[in-house]
Amino acid sequence: MKTLKRLDVDKVTAAIEADAGQALPGLREALVEAKAGRFAQIHTPEQITKRRGRPQGSTQAVTKEAVKLRLDADVLAALCASGDGWQTRINDTLRASLALSGKVKTHPVG
Structure with a gap:
């Protein structure tokens, strides 16, 4: 801790x-x-x-699973270009699609 107090922030x-x-x-x-x-x-x-910087109330009790997913290069580029949160938007889009077919429930917005 003493070392940090003498730290020259600009030099480091x-x-x-x-x-x-x-x-x-x-x-x-x-x-x-x-x-x-x-x-x-x-x-x-x-x-x-x-x-x-996420909207309040967006934390979910549901845990998410890490997966390896292969996407077309142009699709991935478009998603990444949409800015931070693109992975969450993919999840939301997939959930909405599956909800339309009755395979999963929709999460309430909040």
Whole structure:
């Protein structure tokens, strides 16, 4: 902890970004927080949701399963280009399609 208090945030940021070959958004802020001792904190689901910018009430009790899915390149490019949350939108689209055929229930919006 004593080492972090003497940390030169600007020098470390410059060194890491030089090594990465690009600017790293949020790096300087993360180093400032670490230097101030604000790291390894426990966060509530509400704090995480707020930090990620997701709508309140969007956290679900249902766990999701990681899968490997092969998509056509143009479909994947279009989905990724739609911005953050594209995987959730895929899930919502699949759920809506399956709900129309009566194979799954729809989740209430909230």
